[in-house]
Amino acid sequence: MTAGNQLRISQVGLRGVVGRGLEASHVIDFASAFGTFLEGAGPVVLGRDPRASGTMMREGVVAALLATGHDVLDLGIVSTPVLQHAIRARDAAGGISIGASHNAAEWNALKFFAARGTYLSTAEASELLDIYNLRKFHFREYRELGTLRHDHTALDPYLDELADFYDMTALGKLKAVVDCCNGTSSLILRRMRERFGLNLILINEQIEGVSFAHEPAINPRTVSLQLAPLVAPLGADAGFLFDIDSDRVAIATERGDAVSEEMVLPMLADYLLPRGFGKLVITNLSTTALIDEIAARHNGKLIRVPVGRQASMDALATYRPEQISIAGEGTGAVMMPQFRFVYDGIASMLAVLSLRLERGLPLSEIVSGYPRYSILKGEVPLVAHRIPHLLMELQRTYSDGVADVRDGLRVAWPGRWFHVRVSQTEPLVRVICEQRGDPPTALFEALMEQVRSMA
Amino acid sequence: MREHNLKIGVSGIRGVVGEFLTPSLACAFARAFGTFVGAGRVVLGRDTRQSGQMLQHAVSCGLLSAGCGVVDVGIQPTPTLQVYVGATRARGGISITASHNPPEYNALKLFNGEGLFFNHYERRELLDLYYQSSFHNAANAEIGRITRDEETPRRMHIERVLRHVDAERIRARRFRTALDGVNGAGSQLSCQFLERSLGCRLSAISVDPTKPFPREAEPRPDTLGELRDLVRRENAEIGFGQDPDGDRLAVADETGRILDNDDVLALVVDAVLARLPGDVVVNLSSSSSIDDIAAAHGRRCYRTPVGEANVVEMMRAVKAVIGGEGSNGGIIFPAVQYCRDSYTGMAFLLDLMERTGLPVSALAARLPKYYRRSGKVAFEHGRLGPIMQALEEQFPEAAADRSDGLKLTVADGWIAVRASNTEPLMRMAVEAKSEEAAESMYREVVKLVS
Structure with a gap:
């Protein structure tokens, strides 16, 4: 990461390193823009992750929302999915989550939610950005200001909904080790242990504001740090790792092997597709092709959309909820219609455990039972004006495959595909290449070579 | 007359909430304050104005971002807050109150570590920090906490x-x-x-x-x-x-x-x-x-x-x-x-x-008996000086004090005219031993002013 000005303002909100790019004024202005943008009478629900800077950001957000005439319901430290649940449960006008998810402790971010509890659509996010950039805020006079209330009762109604769908009693037969990475998942999991008698062993469960036990990223490397070596010695059936705001999960088998984050969506689709909801699976162009096979196995229909949260939200909005079975990314972020299309790591964990229970096989055998795909990922620094040329060259070079040009270039052949795209958040070209069976090393090298030659 | 709906100056920041006194402004001022007093505890309290809660959070955001800890004393009289700041050796204090101004106004009253108003030099320095937006921006690990203490200040x-x-x-x-x-x-x-x-x-x-x-x-x-x-x-x-x-x-x-x-x-x-x-x-x-x-x-x-x-x-x-x-x-x-x-x-x-x-x-x-008359007129730039000169001519035998406007002391009383520090007004006051003297002197002033 470069040392310069670490602030990003985009359609997914505001994100940066606090004090080194992200300042109090950004928080107040962005929240003022949201307060100006939001219509509707209900309160705005607010939650944060445990980062120390979250208090500063909360104060700024509260001030801006009150000033723009909104009542505020502060849930304190909660996971993003719990916050999203509360937005609907309290008939709120919208919500703001303060937290930087899988980023290091120095980072923080604001994420904005609409009244339905989901992320803003692209159109809504654009309007919010316009208000922010124009600084056209609608501050109210003193009699029209909002008031602040605290509410620490959001967790149980959220858990009620999970308990309606999953058989908590049956799940109590399994034992899992969970690395909470000092984030919000520990609050939820402790309560689940208490209420449902789940057999969960928590590590790094202390809520921390300044130094997390390790980087809260969701990938096999972080799973291998502390979690994976514990699973077998403790005789657990599985291991799970959550990022700070609990919207994503990573998995370890009972043998202590880290499962690729690409596997979360296929496994959950495998569990959910037969369960009577819709048949659509929505994912992005960079996600593993294993999901195509799983969808086909259950007569599901796969829809691929450009990478990024906005594209997924916009795609979801074009279908009726009951048409959809599952939506997600290869990053371990998965949403289900049962839980209002919210990326939810806890719900994902329960689905994996339910799958484990249903199959009656060790998790390692379930994972190895799927066809093997090998994925290779690389990135090259960007020279913006040469990108179109690069993509046209690539399309010419690989004209024998099926091309998809909605987000960079994706070319697919039977059992093999690659995707070359420009990152939305960083000045990078990403190269992703996957093959059924062994790694597509030659193809990947050739692609990287061609991309580098253009940079 | 120009509407004075916002006043940023050496005595702090005061204005009509909404269009003029915004959360961004209050936050920025608190960032300047926090930068000025340095990392440490700052006591924050407010009066009962409806805009107090909103401004409290904006100020608190600014203080935390400058690396200060916030001691939230809630709704508290300003003197109570000042006593507490001095007694607890905090870095400073902020009272969110527009004192006796109408309810649409609010303001920040700023205090140093002894619970006193800043002196002239300190106020100037603070204002410079504000105008230059040169704020300390604390990183995550430097960000302080908010603690609450409503009872100790009162006690x-x-x-x-x-x-x-x-x-x-x-x-x-x-x-x-x-x-x-x-x-x-x-x-x-x-x-x-x-x-x-x-x-x-x-x-x-x-x-x-x-x-x-x-x-x-x-x-x-x-x-x-x-x-x-x-x-x-x-x-x-x-x-x-x-x-x-x-x-x-x-x-x-x-x-x-x-x-x-x-x-x-x-x-x-x-x-x-x-x-x-x-x-x-x-x-x-x-x-x-x-x-x-x-x-x-x-x-x-x-x-x-x-x-x-x-x-x-x-x-x-x-x-x-x-x-x-x-x-x-x-x-x-x-x-x-x-x-x-x-x-x-x-x-x-x-x-x-x-x-x-x-x-x-x-x-x-039992008090010594004096008769007083006072009044105010809208302030207009450039009018005070000529009025002061004319008054001095009118009462050539009086002793003049020009430390704040003009005060003329005559044999059996005094006359004072000055510009208000907080409102766009010129204030006039007269005092004398007899009602007639007070009346006649006040009439002179009013005649000169109008």
Whole structure:
């Protein structure tokens, strides 16, 4: 990461390193823009992750929302999915989550939610950005200001909904080790242990504001740090790792092997597709092709959309909820219609455990039972004006495959595909290449070579 | 006239909430403040204005982002906050209050680590930081916490006040008191103070901090009609009227008549000098009766330009035991804290009543008799100078003091004209030994001004 000005303002909100790019004024202005943008009478629900800077950001957000005439319901430290649940449960006008998810402790971010509890659509996010950039805020006079209330009762109604769908009693037969990475998942999991008698062993469960036990990223490397070596010695059936705001999960088998984050969506689709909801699976162009096979196995229909949260939200909005079975990314972020299309790591964990229970096989055998795909990922620094040329060259070079040009270039052949795209958040070209069976090393090298030659 | 809906200056930031005083502005000012005082605890409190909560969060955001910790004392009279800042050795304090201004206004009152207004140089420095947006931006690991403490400030303040009067004997008298708290920050503390600490029987109105101001916020004879009625109805021996942040005090005697604020200050000065040896400091438009009282106790009375900070600065320099500003109901008693404090005023008046056994009307009648007239006109840039020159010509025999506008002292009285520090107004005041002299001098001033 470069040392310069670490602030990003985009359609997914505001994100940066606090004090080194992200300042109090950004928080107040962005929240003022949201307060100006939001219509509707209900309160705005607010939650944060445990980062120390979250208090500063909360104060700024509260001030801006009150000033723009909104009542505020502060849930304190909660996971993003719990916050999203509360937005609907309290008939709120919208919500703001303060937290930087899988980023290091120095980072923080604001994420904005609409009244339905989901992320803003692209159109809504654009309007919010316009208000922010124009600084056209609608501050109210003193009699029209909002008031602040605290509410620490959001967790149980959220858990009620999970308990309606999953058989908590049956799940109590399994034992899992969970690395909470000092984030919000520990609050939820402790309560689940208490209420449902789940057999969960928590590590790094202390809520921390300044130094997390390790980087809260969701990938096999972080799973291998502390979690994976514990699973077998403790005789657990599985291991799970959550990022700070609990919207994503990573998995370890009972043998202590880290499962690729690409596997979360296929496994959950495998569990959910037969369960009577819709048949659509929505994912992005960079996600593993294993999901195509799983969808086909259950007569599901796969829809691929450009990478990024906005594209997924916009795609979801074009279908009726009951048409959809599952939506997600290869990053371990998965949403289900049962839980209002919210990326939810806890719900994902329960689905994996339910799958484990249903199959009656060790998790390692379930994972190895799927066809093997090998994925290779690389990135090259960007020279913006040469990108179109690069993509046209690539399309010419690989004209024998099926091309998809909605987000960079994706070319697919039977059992093999690659995707070359420009990152939305960083000045990078990403190269992703996957093959059924062994790694597509030659193809990947050739692609990287061609991309580098253009940079 | 230009609308003065926002004022950013050496005395802080004050304005109409909404279009002018925004959360971004309050936050930016707090960032400058936090940068100026440095990492450490800053005490944050507010009065009961509806915009207080919003501004509190904006200020708190700014302080935290500058690396300060915030001690949230909630709704608290300004003097109480000042006592607490000084006693707990915090880095500074911010009181969110527009004092006696109407409810659509709010402001930030800023205090240093001793709980005092910043001096002139400090204020200039702070303002520079604000204008240049040169703020310290704390990283995650440097960000402080918010802690809450609503009870300690009140306890400390009351304890300090009670140390200086004979509370035991006041309690024994079971005074019948009346209070108009304007639903302000002092509402609840005042009830507790009068009933529990001083054993008074109390009839109180407007002591609900959750309700809007029921009257004009400045406690003056023309805004305290309800207090007057309450005193009469309840047969109270004394009535107290506060402003929203509990620094100003107005007093009604047992007949319900609202005393002139200068007389209230004079009574308190008399009561304090009877107990403590030391000099007095008041601003230049306070009544000459205070000079007479000081002289009667063999003490000196110093004069300063108008403004609490000016009076306090002089009080510290001459180690005065009591001071204040007559016209605006400010009583400053340094043994409690260098700040305007309505609680000190209430305690000393009850103490005086107890010691003398006299009703308030009789105590006021004993004061040296002066006649006062005062008024205000809209301020226009460039008009004050010519008016001052013309006045000086009109009264060639007078002694002139130009430290704040112009004060002319003549044989049997004085005339003062000055620009207000907080509002776009020019204020005029006249005082004389006889009603006729006061009237005629006031007519001269009005003629020159209009």
